[in-house]
Amino acid sequence: MTGASARETDVSRRAVMQSDGNGYFTRKMGIPVTCTGTSMVRQSWRYTLFADEGKIRKMLIEPDFRDEPPGVPVEQSGAAKMLEQLCLAGR
Template identity: 45%
Template sequence: MTLKAVPDVVFHTRVRNDALEGPNPFEWKDMTTSDLFGGKRVVLFAVPGAFTPACSESHLPGYEANFDAFKALGVTHVYCLSVNDAFVLRQWALSRNIERVIMLPDGNGDFSRMMGMLVKRTAQGMGYRSWRYSMFAVDGMIEKLFIEPGLQDNPGGVPVDRSDAETMLGYLRSSH
């Protein structure tokens, strides 16, 4: 397999700053692809949207529940990417008790577009969103991609058959 580099983009994230007082102790921090993937063994899974049914009921919880298994296989970081802003992703993580998966906002869809995974969901009133997929990347190079079938604009739905945590764990167990 020919390895492909993870797209070079800037993610606009929010990070906790304990020096800030009040109900919102967070500040903006731009993170580059190099910051997030360089020198790391990363599992990233992308979802069509925060708070959507399949994303909330199986996709995100599956990766959180299997976090220790990923770590045992040498994965350093697990990212959940969505074309949502940092505020939405934080509230989604809080609502689902997500503590170990890192929520990665692709608010403008730049990463998703450069991955070839940005699709229209305008028929559902959702604008542009990421297609559902997962990847394993080592030091910024994509080693394996699992893409849900039927990549297209305005799908009726996108299953969680290939990009789920169990499929990624199976791959990592068999190849590493």
């Protein structure tokens, strides 16, 4: 998802997009979900965050956080939404 979001928004020239391949950050943030219907039983709930100098400045998390979701929407946490909010904040 990280690579697809970077290509979709052409953000790679302005920011570094990180993935959480082993789920360490997801577990520390308390947002892993169980998805037994997929090949990956434990996944991260959908979120996007902006960090500056090692501090989280903004985090967008999809609503309705729960195990066994029928699908995870990308309405509130997409890269385009984060960029829009950062632009509105004058960042």
